[in-house]
Amino acid sequence: MLEMPPRLYIALLHYPVYDRQGRVVTTAVTNLDIHDISRSARTYGAERFYIVTPLEKQKALVGKILRHWREGPGARFNPSRREAFSLTEVKGSLEEVIADISERDGCRPGLIATGAGYSRGAVGFGELRKRMASDGRSWLLVFGTGSGLAAEVTDRADFILEPLGPTGGYNHLSVRSAVAVVLDRLRYGKF
Amino acid sequence: MLEMPPRLYIALLHYPVYDRQGRVVTTAVTNLDIHDISRSARTYGAERFYIVTPLEKQKALVGKILRHWREGPGARFNPSRREAFSLTEVKGSLEEVIADISERDGCRPGLIATGAGYSRGAVGFGELRKRMASDGRSWLLVFGTGSGLAAEVTDRADFILEPLGPTGGYNHLSVRSAVAVVLDRLRYGKF
Numbered sequence: 001m002l003e004m005p006p007r008l009y010i011a012l013l014h015y016p017v018y019d020r021q022g023r024v025v026t027t028a029v030t031n032l033d034i035h036d037i038s039r040s041a042r043t044y045g046a047e048r049f050y051i052v053t054p055l056e057k058q059k060a061l062v063g064k065i066l067r068h069w070r071e072g073p074g075a076r077f078n079p080s081r082r083e084a085f086s087l088t089e090v091k092g093s094l095e096e097v098i099a100d101i102s103e104r105d106g107c108r109p110g111l112i113a114t115g116a117g118y119s120r121g122a123v124g125f126g127e128l129r130k131r132m133a134s135d136g137r138s139w140l141l142v143f144g145t146g147s148g149l150a151a152e153v154t155d156r157a158d159f160i161l162e163p164l165g166p167t168g169g170y171n172h173l174s175v176r177s178a179v180a181v182v183l184d185r186l187r188y189g190k191f
Numbered sequence: 192m193l194e195m196p197p198r199l200y201i202a203l204l205h206y207p208v209y210d211r212q213g214r215v216v217t218t219a220v221t222n223l224d225i226h227d228i229s230r231s232a233r234t235y236g237a238e239r240f241y242i243v244t245p246l247e248k249q250k251a252l253v254g255k256i257l258r259h260w261r262e263g264p265g266a267r268f269n270p271s272r273r274e275a276f277s278l279t280e281v282k283g284s285l286e287e288v289i290a291d292i293s294e295r296d297g298c299r300p301g302l303i304a305t306g307a308g309y310s311r312g313a314v315g316f317g318e319l320r321k322r323m324a325s326d327g328r329s330w331l332l333v334f335g336t337g338s339g340l341a342a343e344v345t346d347r348a349d350f351i352l353e354p355l356g357p358t359g360g361y362n363h364l365s366v367r368s369a370v371a372v373v374l375d376r377l378r379y380g381k382f
Contacts, residue, residue, distance in 0.1 A: 032223050036365040043356045043364050080363045164375070165234045172271045173234050174227040177371035180364060184355070184372045 005187065007138040008046045009109060010179065011097050012037060014053040016150035027145040029058050034065055036176040038084040044183035047104075047138070049088045050097045062090040094142065094153065101138055109138040113157035114182060115148045116171045122162040125185045131159075132186070141182065143175050196378065198329040199237045200300060201370065202288050203228060205244040207341035218336040220249050225256055227367040229275040235374035238295075238329070240279045241288045253281040285333065285344065292329055300329040304348035305373060306339045307362050313353040316376045322350075323377070332373060334366050 012033060015026040034051060041049040051062050066085055068074045075082040091097050101109045112128070123131075132139055141161075142153060154160055164181050165171025173181070203224060206217040225242060232240040242253050257276055259265045266273040282288050292300045303319070314322075323330055332352075333344060345351055355372050356362025364372070 032365075032367075036368055039363050039365055040368050042361050045357075080361070083361060084363065166236075170233050170271070170274060172230050172275065173371060174223075174230055174367070176223075176365070176367055177227055177231050180368035180372050181375045184375065 005045060006132040006135070007105060007109075008044075008183075008186070009048050009050070009097075009101055009138060009140045010037065010041055010046050010183075011050040011052055011091075011094060011140060011142045012175065012179075013094060013142060013144050013149060013153065014051075014055075014058070014146075015093075016152055017144040017146040018148055018150055020147050022147070024150045025146060026053065026055060029053055029062055030145070031065065033145070033176055034062065034088065035081070035084075037179050038088045039081075040176075040180045040183055041087050042084040044180075044187045046087065046183065048101075050100070051088065051090045052092070052094060052097060053090065054092050059090050059092065066090070097140065101140060105138045107137060109140040110135065110159070111157045112139055112141050112159045112161055113149055113154040114141060114143050114161045114178065115154070116163050116165065116173070116178075117148060121160060123159045124162050125189070128159060128161060129186060129189055141179075143179055145175055196236060197323040197326070198296060198300075199235075199374075199377070200239050200241070200288075200292055200329060200331045201228065201232055201237050201374075202241040202243055202282075202285060202331055202333045203366065203370075204285060204333060204335050204340060204344065205242075205246075205249070205337075206284075207343055208335040208337040209339055209341055211338050213338070215341045216337060217244065217246060220244055220253055221336075222256065224336070224367055225253065225279065226272070226275075228370050229279045230272075231367075231371045231374055232278050233275040235371075235378045237278065237374065239292075241291075242279065242281045243283070243285060243288060244281070245283050250281050250283065257281070288331065292331060296329045298328060300331040301326065301350070302348045303330055303332050303350045303352055304340055304345045305332060305334050305352045305369065306345070307354050307356065307364070307369075308339060312351060314350045315353050316380070319350060319352060320377060320380055332370075334370055336366055
């Protein structure tokens with residue numbers, strides 16, 4: 001791990017993302033995304049993990065799940081889950097996430113979009129690690145659900161990260177797996 | 192990726208594994224484990240992914256899920272899931288898995304046990320990659336559910352792989368995330 005790792009945030013967007021037909025939609029929150037990505041965020045030393053959905057009912061549902069594991073019966077049943085969930089919160093939009101980080105850290109974070117299908121102009125992990133290490137900013141890794149982030153998100157990103165899988169080959173990791181692998185590569189890099 | 196990557200198999204054990212109190216138990220199969228690990232296995236070029244449970248009802252349930260995505264409505268709905276699931280099968284024990292690989296490849300695979308808590312004698316990723324590249328054997332990566340593989344499995348392993356997370360720190364990835372990260376490190380190694 002880097003001596004002074006950059007401050008890293010994670011956002012999982014349920015809107016705006018594509019469905020399998022390429023339409024911009026809002027997806028439903030998946031319970032295991034909350035668990036797995038919270039655990040990865042904590043294990044790899046991320047600052048916060050934001051679950052992003054504009055739907056009030058979904059926000060309420062996520063809030064209920066977080067309270068169960070942070071303060072309710074889940075906290076006593078599984079203290080390590082409580083610890084992971086202490087980093088997790090729900091927001092209504094990517095703008096709200098950026099505003100929250102800006103307030104915490106005093107400046108806007110660099111925006112890194114991820115996905116399985118990008119190629120032109122995408123940044124490699126080695127290069128991104130260098131940029132992150134030499135830049136005092138915080139960084140926000142943005143992951144999409146469904147069939148990936150809509151163009152309105154990738155268009156405004158500072159970087160689009162290269163896909164994890166083989167070029168031209170089968171590359172269909174779950175977003176839960178993809179988050180873990182991206183964090184592992186950014187934090188540990190070489191082994 | 193290595194020019195001639197070693198033949199790699201994955202087994203997810205639901206028995207014998209520990210529960211949170213250190214008792215040897217059989218855990219229930221989790222639907223998203225089947226999906227996520229099948230997708231990771233296919234993305235990273237594993238030969239097969241074995242779901243291991245001694246419980247007949249659980250084996251039947253897994254078989255039903257696999258058929259849904261391989262031949263049933265799921266195959267038409269999501270062809271990439273069908274492709275991932277083509278590598279997946281259910282077995283009753285680790286012995287059955289080893290017998291299956293031995294029959295496929297003509298010799299017993301090297302056994303690599305994984306877990307979040309091992310340290311003494313554990314092999315690092317760089318060293319394991321070298322060993323795998325210089326050895327013509329197939330390799331079976333064994334992952335535990337619950338609170339990890341029972342000693343009767345780790346005791347017979349050729350290698351125990353070092354934990355993924357920071358020494359002494361929080362290290363509670365889901366098994367779905369851990370499989371993806373281990374495959375990523377073994378296949379791609381440096382970046």
